[in-house]
Amino acid sequence: MVLVRRGDPSMARSRARVRVYSCCALMLLCLVAVIVCVSVFARHARRAECPPGSFHSAAVAADSKTCSEIGRDTLQSGGSAVDGAIAALLCTSLMNPQSMGIGGGSIFTVMNSSGHVKIITSRESAPAKTAPDLLQSCPKTFQLMAGSQWIAVPGEIRGYKKAHDLYGKLPWATLFQPAIKLAREGFPIPQILGRYIPYIDTNETQALREVFSDVNGNLLKTGDLVKFEKLADTLETIANRGADAFYTGRIAEDLIHDVQEAGGTLTLQDLALYEATESDAWAVPLGEYQMYIPPPPAGGVILSLVLNILKGYQMNSPVLTNEQKTLFYHRYIEAFKFANGLKKLIRDPKVRPEQMAKKFTEDSFADHIRSLIRDDGTHDPQYYNITPHLDSVGTTHVSVLAADGSAVSVTSTINHLFGSKVFSPRTGVILNNELSDFCGKFDRIISGERPPSSMTPAVLKSPSKTLVIGSTGGGMITTGVASALINHLWFGKSLKDAIATPVAFVDSENAVKFEPAFDNDVIEALKALGQNHVTAKRFFNVVNAVERESGCICAVSDARKLGEPAGY
Ligand SMILES: *[C@@H]1O[C@H](CO)[C@@H](O)[C@H](O)[C@H]1NC(C)=O
Ligand SMILES: *[C@@H]1O[C@H](CO)[C@@H](O)[C@H](O)[C@H]1NC(C)=O
Numbered sequence: 001m002v003l004v005r006r007g008d009p010s011m012a013r014s015r016a017r018v019r020v021y022s023c024c025a026l027m028l029l030c031l032v033a034v035i036v037c038v039s040v041f042a043r044h045a046r047r048a049e050c051p052p053g054s055f056h057s058a059a060v061a062a063d064s065k066t067c068s069e070i071g072r073d074t075l076q077s078g079g080s081a082v083d084g085a086i087a088a089l090l091c092t093s094l095m096n097p098q099s100m101g102i103g104g105g106s107i108f109t110v111m112n113s114s115g116h117v118k119i120i121t122s123r124e125s126a127p128a129k130t131a132p133d134l135l136q137s138c139p140k141t142f143q144l145m146a147g148s149q150w151i152a153v154p155g156e157i158r159g160y161k162k163a164h165d166l167y168g169k170l171p172w173a174t175l176f177q178p179a180i181k182l183a184r185e186g187f188p189i190p191q192i193l194g195r196y197i198p199y200i201d202t203n204e205t206q207a208l209r210e211v212f213s214d215v216n217g218n219l220l221k222t223g224d225l226v227k228f229e230k231l232a233d234t235l236e237t238i239a240n241r242g243a244d245a246f247y248t249g250r251i252a253e254d255l256i257h258d259v260q261e262a263g264g265t266l267t268l269q270d271l272a273l274y275e276a277t278e279s280d281a282w283a284v285p286l287g288e289y290q291m292y293i294p295p296p297p298a299g300g301v302i303l304s305l306v307l308n309i310l311k312g313y314q315m316n317s318p319v320l321t322n323e324q325k326t327l328f329y330h331r332y333i334e335a336f337k338f339a340n341g342l343k344k345l346i347r348d349p350k351v352r353p354e355q356m357a358k359k360f361t362e363d364s365f366a367d368h369i370r371s372l373i374r375d376d377g378t379h380d381p382q383y384y385n386i387t388p389h390l391d392s393v394g395t396t397h398v399s400v401l402a403a404d405g406s407a408v409s410v411t412s413t414i415n416h417l418f419g420s421k422v423f424s425p426r427t428g429v430i431l432n433n434e435l436s437d438f439c440g441k442f443d444r445i446i447s448g449e450r451p452p453s454s455m456t457p458a459v460l461k462s463p464s465k466t467l468v469i470g471s472t473g474g475g476m477i478t479t480g481v482a483s484a485l486i487n488h489l490w491f492g493k494s495l496k497d498a499i500a501t502p503v504a505f506v507d508s509e510n511a512v513k514f515e516p517a518f519d520n521d522v523i524e525a526l527k528a529l530g531q532n533h534v535t536a537k538r539f540f541n542v543v544n545a546v547e548r549e550s551g552c553i554c555a556v557s558d559a560r561k562l563g564e565p566a567g568y
Pocket of ligand 2: 201202
């Protein structure tokens with residue numbers, strides 16, 4: 001018996017159904033193919049649209065090409081943004097040892113891939129035995145402050161440890177390998193380091209001088225091979241045994257031995273008790289962006305105040321006439337004078353509750369300050385609550401944007417050029433002079449207090465864009481970041497051009513220093529408005545930034561320090 005005959009209408013129906021199904025399947029397949037093609041094409045089209053020199057996945061902007069590349073390689077081998085930042089910082093401690101190192105401290109602003117932002121602070125703290133009258137020996141005008149009395153407890157390595165515990169992907173030891181190799185094998189002295197080596201040509205810095213001398217005792221120059229063999233051993237021990245190896249045990253004993261031999265008050269207990277802190281970032285609305293900044297003792301408050309004052313003027317036209325430019329810079333200078341006046345109120349939250357500083361980041365406070373600014377002139381110094389403090393210099397900044405959208409903005413320092421200029425021969429470490437950052441601001445140092453800092457590693461996030469930015473240069477940090485942000489976000493310059501724009505820096509006595517290429521007509525017009533102009537020999541603002549917009553990543557290392565970014 002035939003169950004299903006040819007002419008069976010139910011069979012015909014089912015065949016028809018099969019035909020319909022396979023037709024649908026075919027259409028679906030075509031649709032999928034079309035979608036795949038379109039998206040591949042779109043990605044290629046989008047890639048093709050990225051301007052030359054930009055990247056597609058991730059980038060690192062450190063202040064030297066070598067260190068940007070080490071950061072990029074770390075990302076490419078599966079590292080997180082934090083891993084890339086730590087590897088780039090360790091490299092920078094060799095390439096620019098005058099700026100930062102494991103004898104200093106840093107502030108990390110870290111955004112994870114879902115956009116949550118945390119701050120890790122490893123700013124150095126005052127040793128328990130800091131001389132009570134130390135601040136009485138502060139100089140009245142800026143000078144490089146060498147000497148063991150200014151050494152604060154180094155926080156750098158505990159900061160890396162905390163950041164790595166929270167966000168690391170690669171093993172801790174892996175992050176140290178490129179730096180250990182560089183330190184052991186040596187490298188030609190880069191131009192920037194070569195420029196600063198003559199600063200250690202004094203009798204007081206004999207140990208440090210030897211690191212940068214040849215066998216005949218002559219100082220090394222740009223291009224000469226330099227090795228850091230003792231530091232390589234120290235880095236290797238920290239790599240293999242973990243961060244505690246720096247704070248307890250042999251390295252700590254050797255470090256304290258050398259510091260005390262140089263007359264310093266640092267003790268083993270100071271080191272053992274040092275802790276890096278972790279907190280939420282402060283968020284400040286800025287146009288379409290949320291700007292994430294570190295709270296005190298960092299300088300985020302100063303940056304946000306200046307930007308909040310200026311955003312209220314709504315001067316966001318791409319082309320400014322000289323008259324508009326003069327008015328803008330006049331207001332900018334006035335804003336910085338008020339910000340200077342607040343600096344002595346910004347203190348470690350361990351000592352002063354954060355609420356007051358937080359108020360300075362609010363729009364209502366900026367509105368109040370704006371109402372005190374007049375467009376046709378200036379006021380005497382008391383009007384701005386002037387508190388002449390010492391502007392510091394030095395420092396490094398690394399900006400990282402990883403392929404998963406996470407980001408790190410980290411500023412690190414030993415304070416002045418070569419810090420305290422105290423070198424520990426047993427460990428290869430150069431010690432910071434961070435206690436000098438208390439000078440001119442407070443009367444007394446509280447044991448364990450972290451000195452106020454201008455460092456302001458920032459991350460800005462909008463629905464479609466991420467901008468990771470920070471600067472070096474002590475008091476010039478906020479100037480560098482504010483100027484780059486204003487020129488990029490409000491005046492429509494490319495990130496590179498915005499960073500290259502010459503800055504106006506309002507010093508701690510409210511005098512204005514203009515970078516050499518600053519428009520002369522505007523300077524004259526500002527003088528006519530009553531601004532006090534002084535000439536400056538050196539500018540230390542160096543801005544390194546990475547930005548992602550519509551699938552393209554633009555990274556800029558400031559040409560002022562001859563840096564170059566790297567990415568893929
Ligand atoms: C980002 O951080 C927040 C807050 O800690 C957390 O809830 C979230 O899961 C994190 N996202 C990722 C991808 O780790
Ligand atoms: C170092 O000290 C010696 C001996 O006191 C002196 O002759 C020399 O000029 C000093 N050098 C520097 C760079 O101060």
